[in-house]
Amino acid sequence: MTAERWDHTATLLPNGKVLVAGGNDGKSELSSAEIFDVATGSWTATGSMATGRRAHTATLLPSRKVLVAGGEGAKRLSSAEEFDPATEAWAATGPMAAERVWHTATLLIDGKVLVAGGAYSDAPAEVYDPVTRSWSSTGPMVNRRHSHTATLLPDGKVFVTGGETLDQSASAEIYDPATGSWTATAPMQEERWFHTATLLPTGKVLAIGGYNGSYPTSVETYDPATGSWWTATVPMPIGRMFQSATPLPGGKVLIVGGFNDDESPTYLGSSAEVFDPANSSWADAAPPPTLLAGHTATLLPDGKVLAVGGWFDSFSSDLYDTGSPAGCRVCQGDGNCTTLVCEDWNDCTVDNCDPFSGCTNTATVGETCDDHDDCTGNDKCDNLGECKGSAITGCGPDAGATDGSTDGGADSANDTGVDGSTDAAAETEAGDTEIDVYAVEEDGSEAEALDGSIDTGLDSVSNAGADVTLGGGLDDSAERSSDGCGCAMVGS
Numbered sequence: 001m002t003a004e005r006w007d008h009t010a011t012l013l014p015n016g017k018v019l020v021a022g023g024n025d026g027k028s029e030l031s032s033a034e035i036f037d038v039a040t041g042s043w044t045a046t047g048s049m050a051t052g053r054r055a056h057t058a059t060l061l062p063s064r065k066v067l068v069a070g071g072e073g074a075k076r077l078s079s080a081e082e083f084d085p086a087t088e089a090w091a092a093t094g095p096m097a098a099e100r101v102w103h104t105a106t107l108l109i110d111g112k113v114l115v116a117g118g119a120y121s122d123a124p125a126e127v128y129d130p131v132t133r134s135w136s137s138t139g140p141m142v143n144r145r146h147s148h149t150a151t152l153l154p155d156g157k158v159f160v161t162g163g164e165t166l167d168q169s170a171s172a173e174i175y176d177p178a179t180g181s182w183t184a185t186a187p188m189q190e191e192r193w194f195h196t197a198t199l200l201p202t203g204k205v206l207a208i209g210g211y212n213g214s215y216p217t218s219v220e221t222y223d224p225a226t227g228s229w230w231t232a233t234v235p236m237p238i239g240r241m242f243q244s245a246t247p248l249p250g251g252k253v254l255i256v257g258g259f260n261d262d263e264s265p266t267y268l269g270s271s272a273e274v275f276d277p278a279n280s281s282w283a284d285a286a287p288p289p290t291l292l293a294g295h296t297a298t299l300l301p302d303g304k305v306l307a308v309g310g311w312f313d314s315f316s317s318d319l320y321d322t323g324s325p326a327g328c329r330v331c332q333g334d335g336n337c338t339t340l341v342c343e344d345w346n347d348c349t350v351d352n353c354d355p356f357s358g359c360t361n362t363a364t365v366g367e368t369c370d371d372h373d374d375c376t377g378n379d380k381c382d383n384l385g386e387c388k389g390s391a392i393t394g395c396g397p398d399a400g401a402t403d404g405s406t407d408g409g410a411d412s413a414n415d416t417g418v419d420g421s422t423d424a425a426a427e428t429e430a431g432d433t434e435i436d437v438y439a440v441e442e443d444g445s446e447a448e449a450l451d452g453s454i455d456t457g458l459d460s461v462s463n464a465g466a467d468v469t470l471g472g473g474l475d476d477s478a479e480r481s482s483d484g485c486g487c488a489m490v491g492s
Helices: none
Strands: 009-012 018-021 031-038 042-046 056-060 066-069 078-083 089-092 104-105 113-116 127-130 134-136 149-152 160-161 171-178 181-185 196-199 205-208 221-223 226-230 242-248 251-255 272-276 281-284 294-300 305-306 317-321 349-354 357-365 376-381 387-391 438-440 445-450
Touching: 009 056, 009 294, 018 066, 018 305, 056 104, 066 113, 104 127, 113 160, 127 149, 160 205, 196 242, 242 294, 251 305
Parallel strands: none
Antiparallel strands: 009 018, 018 031, 031 042, 056 066, 066 078, 078 089, 104 113, 113 127, 127 134, 149 160, 160 171, 171 181, 196 205, 205 221, 221 226, 242 251, 251 272, 272 281, 294 305, 305 317, 349 357, 376 387, 438 445
């Protein structure tokens, strides 16, 4: 990076670049910001904030701007400002009603931002409206807290866990945007602050790490459907706080760095592990080249994770190859894309992956296409994004059979030909293309090829590499794989 920093923020922008803002360099709070360009692997300084700040929040808005709020500078801050990637300039917005440090900010489904908690503040939660650029108070939390987590659930509610409170650091509560009210839910088994909470593909929430006078190693999962917690039988190998937890395509979670002064060495910044919620297991991952704690970790569109700054090597920026297929997108609980690649495998649409509206498809009316029907011609895309052709006279199931047999159209694996014989080698209409799929080890290396071919259009896969031609339909070496968010994941 161009500056040392910790207690900063990192935000993935819609163009795939990463905005890093604020933090502390060991001397003072920073107003500077910089942008990482994934394509070139380089950092560039951008416009500075009006106020230097650390322990603030940064939230990507539907306008593609970034809202920064609160934190601590020369004093505790209630101010907020927006960054416009188009102009690379910052503009002040209305201030919050209260100064907040180590609070949370959560983008709601309606595009507004919920800010809750914070050190030195007993003010109610607040909601920011990007349209009016103003704040309004909402219901007070059940428990005052800071250094907690806030997770947007699939139903649009916000789930808050732990944090430093008045003897309630295991507590949890849920915010309902429809009513503006908070409701207590089942507490965690252990108190935690400066921990992480990660939304899993199942809709459950994984809570790990943190501090409570010691460093808990237990792994807890909250199920919003039942309002209850479950503790995994296999704990985290070493407890830690100020770690990062990044959800990976395929459902695993990458844990990097952290701090534990009960261990030798004291700092765990050089460690990385992967947790698999499917079987509650841990696996070592390749350690980062620099010590990391109090850093940020951002999943990039190419499947890598960008780890930036932190207490120990504040200039550092490390790219971690997770072994996830490039182009895979991750979906938030509300079904929004968080990376920028989408493919619906339709030649008659142009596909866009938007961080707020998800995958959108625009019909390419009148474009030439192939409906894969030998008995139609002049195939064109219609206004519904479907490929339609005009019927060819005299072409049909019985056409061309000279011995009275029926020709099934030569579109099945066992195709009855004009002489009545069965051609077991004929391809399916979709094209039974065989590709090699490689399992990905936790260290990112490729294991042996899996036995068996993949039938494009029939099989689904997560976290396996398949070649894809973007923007032009299904390539012979590609496969489709539903990720449950309205469009397919893309691998390379």
